[in-house]
Amino acid sequence: MEDKLIRGKVIADEIIAELREEVSSLKEKSGKVPGLAVVLIGEDPASQVYVNSKEKMANSLGYHSVKIVLPLDSSQEAVLAVVEELNNDPAIHGILVQSPPPPQIDEEQIILNINPQKDVDGFHPSNVGLVFTGAKDGFPPCTPWGCLELLKRSKVETKGKHAVIVGRSNIVGKPMASLMIQKGVDSTVTICHSRTADLGAEIRRADIVIAAVGIPEFITGDMVSEGTVVIDVGINRVDDETRPRGYRLCGDVDFESVAPKASLITPVPGGVGPMTIAMLMSNTLLAFKRIENIG
């Protein structure tokens, strides 16, 4: 089983080490460092975990890192004002507003107001379009990009392979499809969602499955063919009284029944999650180099 694991945490650490070298050499050259601002509205415990690990990683790379926590009942105008301030702050190169925001906030409008040059999440329509058209100067969204990087660094052949993506969100499913059909990646893609007629039949035809459903252990062994490469994007908290925190983390894939059939599989935790953070750091460095015109 051990040799089937795609160790996202280990690969993410390699990427971070590569970034660390580049950051320090650019700092020496320019006297400047990348700046990342993360905006969190409310104090959802799971979101806090991610935001804190982003901040910790940014600090460990020597980035200028800012965390802004706004009250849960913040108005649209208050959030927009913070975004505007960060757009105009020359020490900030990357802006991330943690998703999902509380219901009174119009997320689409917030994203539209982030300077696309600082949109390190890759959520602004201008970046979505640049990535979709295969232009070089967008920001690939961190989670799908992290999944692709896992496949590349695990030497998984994508060319001519059938990738089945389960989920069509703007954060994961859709941009994942957009990356998998790029020239050079060259997969044939099927996108599934809650209205897909026979999900098992679609997944059984896959060489590569990418699961982003948001339902704990939803994809089971009977839905997967022998030899499939399985990338589990899901991060779910499931109550578990036997754990010190009272919950355990699991993916959207039922690891126990799927792993015996998979040729390669990502674990949760330690799979896609750490890659998302590594790609965010990479995009922030990219934004820094573009804005400061160095590197």
Ligand SMILES: NC(=O)C1=CN([C@@H]2O[C@H](COP(=O)(O)OP(=O)(O)OC[C@H]3O[C@@H](n4cnc5c(N)ncnc54)[C@H](OP(=O)(O)O)[C@@H]3O)[C@@H](O)[C@H]2O)C=CC1
């Ligand atoms: N590792 C990481 O860094 C990240 C992990 N995540 C995790 O990934 C998962 C997905 O996140 P996200 O894309 O934001 O979630 P969303 O809830 O936005 O999207 C879920 C998708 O799954 C589809 N779906 C729901 N039920 C079914 C079903 N029964 N059969 C087939 N498809 C179904 C939905 O279909 P429909 O559109 O029809 O409703 C939707 O397209 C979550 O577990 C989340 O925590 C998310 C972001 C980053």
Ligand SMILES: Nc1nc(=O)c2c([nH]1)NC[C@@H]1CN(c3ccc(C(=O)N[C@@H](CCC(=O)O)C(=O)O)cc3)C=[N+]21
């Ligand atoms: N604007 C925005 N951008 C995002 O990229 C974004 C977001 N909003 N909202 C929430 C999702 C989720 N997400 C994760 C990042 C890292 C881990 C991660 O590092 N997970 C660890 C475990 C962490 C733990 O112990 O809870 C792992 O899987 O090994 C998980 C999830 C980013 N997201």
